[in-house]
Amino acid sequence: xxxxxxxxxxHRSFKDILVLFLVFLKLGLFSFGGGTTMLTLxxxxxxxxxxxxxxxxxxxxxxxxxxxxxxxxxxxxxxxxYSRGGFLGALxxxxxxxLPPFAIMFAISMFFQNLxxxxxxxxxxxxxxxxxxxxxxxxxxTLLKGNRKDWIAIIIFSVVTTLMVVxxxxxxxxxxxxxILIGAVLGLLVYGLIPYKKEQKx
Amino acid sequence: xxxxxxxxxxxxVGLFTIGGGxxxxxxxxxxxxxxxxxxxxxxxxxxxxxxxxxxxxxxxxxxxxxxxxxxILGATxxxxxxxLPAFLIMLLISxxxxxxxxxxxxxxxxxxxxTVAIALIASSAIILFSDILMxxxxxxxxxxxSVNLQLIKLFVLIIAGYFLLRIVFKKKISPVFVILMxxxxxxxxxxxx
Numbered sequence: 001x002x003x004x005x006x007x008x009x010x011h012r013s014f015k016d017i018l019v020l021f022l023v024f025l026k027l028g029l030f031s032f033g034g035g036t037t038m039l040t041l042x043x044x045x046x047x048x049x050x051x052x053x054x055x056x057x058x059x060x061x062x063x064x065x066x067x068x069x070x071x072x073x074x075x076x077x078x079x080x081x082y083s084r085g086g087f088l089g090a091l092x093x094x095x096x097x098x099l100p101p102f103a104i105m106f107a108i109s110m111f112f113q114n115l116x117x118x119x120x121x122x123x124x125x126x127x128x129x130x131x132x133x134x135x136x137x138x139x140x141x142t143l144l145k146g147n148r149k150d151w152i153a154i155i156i157f158s159v160v161t162t163l164m165v166v167x168x169x170x171x172x173x174x175x176x177x178x179x180i181l182i183g184a185v186l187g188l189l190v191y192g193l194i195p196y197k198k199e200q201k202x
Numbered sequence: 203x204x205x206x207x208x209x210x211x212x213x214x215v216g217l218f219t220i221g222g223g224x225x226x227x228x229x230x231x232x233x234x235x236x237x238x239x240x241x242x243x244x245x246x247x248x249x250x251x252x253x254x255x256x257x258x259x260x261x262x263x264x265x266x267x268x269x270x271x272x273x274i275l276g277a278t279x280x281x282x283x284x285x286l287p288a289f290l291i292m293l294l295i296s297x298x299x300x301x302x303x304x305x306x307x308x309x310x311x312x313x314x315x316x317t318v319a320i321a322l323i324a325s326s327a328i329i330l331f332s333d334i335l336m337x338x339x340x341x342x343x344x345x346x347x348s349v350n351l352q353l354i355k356l357f358v359l360i361i362a363g364y365f366l367l368r369i370v371f372k373k374k375i376s377p378v379f380v381i382l383m384x385x386x387x388x389x390x391x392x393x394x395x
Contacts, residue, residue: 030378031256036326044377056316063315064295066322070216070288071226071258078292083300090296094289098281101257105265106277108251116250120389125254127388128381129334130357134364135377136327143320148313156317157324164325169340177220179318187314192307 017092020085023050024077024096031097033132035065035072038097040139042076052084055146067180073097152190156183204272205279211237212264212283219260226260239267260284356391360384 023045031038039062046052065075074094081093108115115121147153160179167174211233219226227249234240240248252262261281268280302308332338335357336349363383367375 026378029256030381031258032381033253035258036323039323040377044374048374049376059316059319060312062323063312063319064299065292066319067220067315068288068291068295069218069220070285070291071260073258074261074285074288075292078289079296082293082296087293090289090293094285098257098261098285101255101261102265102277102281104255105252105257105262106269106274108255109266109269109277116247116254119392121254123389123392124385125388126353126392127356127360127384127386128254130353130360130388131381131384133327133331133334133357134360134384135380136323136330140320140324140327143323147317147320152314153317156314157321160318160321161325161328164322165328168325168329169338169345171340175220175225176318176322179322180315183314183316183318184311185314187317188307188311190310191313192310 017085017088020081020089021092021096024081024093025099027077028073028097029100031073031101032128035076036136037132038073038076040135042080043139043142046080053080055143059143059147063180063183067177152186156186205276207237208268208272208276209279209283212260212268212280213286214283215260215264216284217287226258230260230263234263234267239271352395356388359387359391363387 027038027041027045030041039058043055043058047055047058061076061079062072065072065079068075074097077093077097078090082090085092144157147157160183163174164176164179166172215226215229215233219229231245234245235242248263248266249259251266252259255262261284264280264284265277268277270276272279299308303312334350335354336347339346360380360383364375364380367379367383
């Protein structure tokens with residue numbers, strides 16, 4: 001215990017870690033539907049409100065989270081926590097994001113196993129589903145506006161989006177990780193080898 | 203002993219599923235059915251329950267099954283098991299990336315991956331939109347589109363509510379608020395209809 005406290009004082013102030021924990025606690029509490037919903041919340045909270053990271057970094061990390069094991073929400077919390085507050089930051093951000101679903105699910109398993117049979121829960125969830133679709137559409141537009149607009153990005157975007165939708169309709173199982181790998185190779189070849197105008201934004 | 207199994211089985215789930223979310227369901231199902239922790243019907247109910255509660259499906263399932271099999275300690279160990287691989291691997295990646303993220307070739311690679319990530323989000327927006335409001339299915343050479351009028355009305359209501367609030371408060375409405383508002387609208391809409 002003492003070791004943790006002294007490590008906290010040494011590394012970052014206690015307050016920074018606490019803020020990190022509370023922010024991710026809030027994100028964990030509202031991330032209905034898991035990863036992608038969490039992303040819309042992260043975009044609002046960390047990119048727009050707190051400006052801890054920029055849009056590009058959030059998207060890069062999402063790509064990495066989609067290609068590493070485990071739930072995306074955990075991957076993102078660990079990375080963002082680490083980049084903000086080192087090991088303790090990663091630990092508390094992850095703890096924050098896990099705690100709400102853990103507590104809620106534990107309570108359900110003890111007391112309300114028939115939660116879904118309540119009309120009011122079904123109705124609230126109908127609303128939440130629609131709300132989540134709306135949020136996803138909104139964040140997609142924001143992200144698209146902010147992305148680079150060279151030909152390779154436009155091609156990658158249209159091909160991957162179309163294929164993912166088509167695969168889903170025809171129930172073809174194809175892991176998104178292959179698209180990310182292809183994207184990585186294309187990015188390395190096109191942006192890395194062909195001299196590219198250095199970061200237009202600055 | 204059950205505690206050890208809970209931890210190890212969910213650790214396996216956390217380690218061997220890439221991409222999160224629905225990609226994790228098949229492996230969880232396999233583990234849970236072979237161990238006899240849930241029946242197939244219970245597992246399907248469990249997916250529904252995980253959807254109405256916040257957080258990643260894998261964590262919802264680990265907590266619920268852990269709690270049923272081994273109380274609070276079981277729930278904690280199962281959840282820890284499913285979280286630990288993601289946490290450790292991502293921690294390692296974060297430490298490495300911090301050193302190299304500014305390098306030109308790393309930036310180029312991430313640049314390509316980033317666009318794919320945005321495309322994946324766009325496609326899940328389209329798929330979810332269609333799944334909920336107008337499910338499209340393909341069978342025997344025919345496309346079937348069933349339009350869910352109730353939900354479309356609710357969807358329009360939520361968008362209207364969002365823009366109304368934006369005009370009234372003259373500032374951005376946070377996603378958390380949109381979710382709260384949506385759940386209230388869902389209840390009100392259904393009881394009035």
